[in-house]
Amino acid sequence: MTSHPLDRLTGDEIARNRTILDKAGLVGSTTRFPLVMLEEPAKRDVLAWQPGDPLDRRVRTTLLDRDTGAVEEVVVSLDREDVVGRRTVDVVAEGQPPIMGEEFDLVEQVLWADQGWCAAMAERGLTEPERIRVSALSAGCFDLPGEEGRRLVRCLSFLQLDDSDNIWAHPIDGLVAYVDLVTAEVVELVDDGIFPLPTERADFQPASVPPRTSQRPIEITQPEGASFTVEGDVVRWEKWEFRIGFDQVEGLTLHQVGFEDGGRVRPIVYRASIAEMVVPYGDPSPVRFWQNYFDAGEYSLGKEANALRLGCDCLGEIHYVDAVIADDDGNPRHLPNAICMHEEDDGVLWKHTDAYNGTSSVRRQRRLVVSFFITVGNYDYGFYWYLYLDGTIELDCKATGVVFASAYPGPRPDGSPYPWASEIAPGVGAPYHQHLFSARLDMMLDGVGNCVDEVDAARVPIGPENPHGNGFTRAVTRLRRESEGARLADGSVGRVWQVSNPERTNRLGQPVAYALHPEGLPTLLADPASSIARRAAFTTRHLWVTAQADAERYPSGQYVNQNPGNTGIDTWVRADRDIDGTDIVLWHTFGLTHFPRPEDWPIMPVDHTGFVMKPVGFFDRNPALDVPEPASKHCLTEGSSCH
Incomplete structure (x- = not known):
């Protein structure tokens, strides 16, 4: 039973959506459901809604005909049990829907049955197709002849020595297949020559690596339970209040994030999410120039959420939240333990020893962690939202998994190293690449x-x-219009972007504000005239500020897969809308530039990237003055005190 316009879709609602579409004659034997999403009401309508007001729950579904490749977008009213909107998607101009799970499975069967591909493998001494595992990868858009309108993937292959083998260690380099997912045929084979096949195993499971015996257990306990409460999708912790959301494109979303101050919850962020992430690779070879993956728009990162496990992924007093999304047939799919919530000690919050009045005071910082983890092919990503006692908001993205390997061709004839990849194991290369994220922050500082x-x-x-x-x-410098809102970070001057509300002031008469502190690492390193720079224009700046528009949800557009770059954030800002004292959205680009190391093999230790938002005059004083003294038995001796 839903009780708020932003409540997550339930399994029953997803099933009802499919039934309504079926009754409307829109579902056939070849119909698939690459996207099934809650149609969130307009921001102004949600803010005006009061408990008891009627709810019109709507679902937006993208339908793909696997037989013809036709794509249609349909909006259903669950309350009216009727189709209320319908349009055909122009896949050439707008792009294709995300790649679906059954299509990944299809590709191996297509290639194993293709004579040209099998012959190319035989030339490499590989005659057992079932041992050749295919990585079907998003095709991008490069204006290649004959590709317009086709639903494509480009396929690289790896050898699996046995059922337990780590396939990423054995790249079959020099050969790429372009496969049409609708006609189930190989459109083109590109053969750049035969490269030595690395055969050294790279296992990292416990059976293959003797474990250390020196570690003693670390136990984290809260004998009186957690300090937060969860009622439906609403979470309250210390002075924080927010709603949890989850969808198949963005995964975890946070809504109506606010902080209790002076007897009321003051809004800070209306909606926060990772709206897109792209992994552009830097090897321009004929079989790799196209490697650029949009994990949200092309692969639906929410669909890849892990089932988190106590003691492995999360420690302490844990509250898990299950998620429900739609599968490729439009039926509800349950994702157990998709979201993890817990508290963490985070060291000293504040401390002072004063020689004049003889006092010594210390308080410990604590944070609420809301997280989820995904696996997209070889890489794994964790997204950790942190809320702190002093009003700070932080996002920490953790990148791990297995780097995407290639054969390492060795030095050039002049003795210089191969310029596009690292050698991380004998004969194994790892192309240079980036992991670039876009955080969408729909702001609402006190209004x-x-x-x-x-x-x-x-x-x-x-x-x-x-x-x-x-x-x-x-x-x-005030940013007044969208044409001024595309900015680069500059660590040499400690640049931050301060969001304020000129209509609300603190006791000093200053506008209440929060500052976004960027890491300021490199933006997109591909040439500005490249395909990926067009398609992922958001990666060319650390910050974009746009006028709030409910339809502008994803910085590279609704349909990213094979999108030529016609629908992204760079096209929206041409309207040059006012962003000074209006309803605004911050789009923050951040991420890693990865030159892989041998230490990243065979599995990569976690690397971190993210950002921090801190209050600047949002409060009249330190909002954590009322945090109690530390009370842990392990920290105090008899008669001691923290003040």
């Missing part, structure tokens, strides 16, 4: 009329106002 200032540290030359040259200050 929807928000502004953004770019704030830099600024040197001041010696002069009448700074005679000794020690002075420095801040340079503040």
Whole structure:
């Protein structure tokens, strides 16, 4: 039973959606459901809604005919049990729906049955097709002749020595197959020559690696239970309140994030999500130039959520949240333990020892962790939202898994190293690549009329106002229109972007604000004229500020798969809408540039990337002054005190 417009879709609602579409004559034997999503009501309607008001629950479904390749988008009203919107998707101009699970399975069968592909494998001494595992990868859009309108994947292959073998260690390089997923045929084979096949095993399971015997257990307990409460999708912890969401494209989403202050919950972020992530590879060889993966838009990262396990993925007093999405046939699919929530100690919150009044005080920081983990092919990603006692919000993305391997061709004739990949094991290469994320932050600082200032540290030359040259200050630039809102980070001046509400002030008369602190690592390194720069234009800037629009959910458009770059954030900002004191969305690009190391093999230790948002005058003083003294038996001796 739903009780709020943003409640997550239930299994019953997903099943009802399919029944309504079936009764409307829109479901046949070859119909598939690559996208089934809650049609979130407009932001203004959600904010105006009151308990007891009627709910019109709507579902937006993308239907794919596997026989013809036709794509249709349909909106259903669950309450009216009727189709209320319907349109045909132009796959050439708009792009294709995400790749589905059954299509990954289809590709191996297509290639194993293709004479040309089997002959190319035989030339490499490989005559057992079932031992050749195929990685079907998104095709991108490169204006190649004959590809327009086709639903394609490009396929690289790996040898699996036995059923337990790590396939990524044995890349069959030099050969790529282009496969049409609708006609189930090989459109083209590109053979760039035969490369030595690495055969060294790269297992990392316990049976293959003797474990250390030096570690003693670490137990994290909360004998009185967790400090947070969960009622439906609403979570309350300390002074924080928010709603949990989950969908198949973005995975975990947070809604209506606010902080209790002065007897009311003050809104900060209306909706927060990872709206897209792309992994562009930097090897321009004939069999790899196209490797650019949009894990949200092309693969539906929410569908790849792991079932998290206590003691392995999460420690402590854990609350798990299951998720429900639609499978490829439009039926509900249950994802157990998709979301993990728990509290963590995070060291010292504040501390001071004062020689004048003889006091010593310390308080410990604590954070609420809301997380989920996904596996997309070879890589695994964890997304961890942290909420802190002092009002800080942080996102930590953890990248791990197995790097995508190639054969390593060795040095060039002049002795210089291969410029596009690292050698990480004998004969095994790992192409250079990036992991670039887009956080969509629909802001609502004490209301929807928000502004953004770019704030830099600024040197001041010696002069009448700074005679000794020690002075420095801040340079503040207001971003007034979307044409001014595409920005780059600059660590040399400590650049932050400060979101404020000019209609709400603190006790000092300052507009209430939060500052986005970027890591400022490299943006997209591909050439600005490249296909990936067009399709992932969001990766060319660390920040985009746009006027809020409910339909602008994904920075590379609704249909990213084989999208030529016609529907992304760079096209929206051409309208040059006002962003000064209006309802705005921040799109923050952050991520890793990965030059793989031998230490990343055969499985990569977690690497971190993310951002932090801190209050700046949002509160009248430190909002964590009321945090109690530490009370752990392990920290105090008899008669001691923390104040």
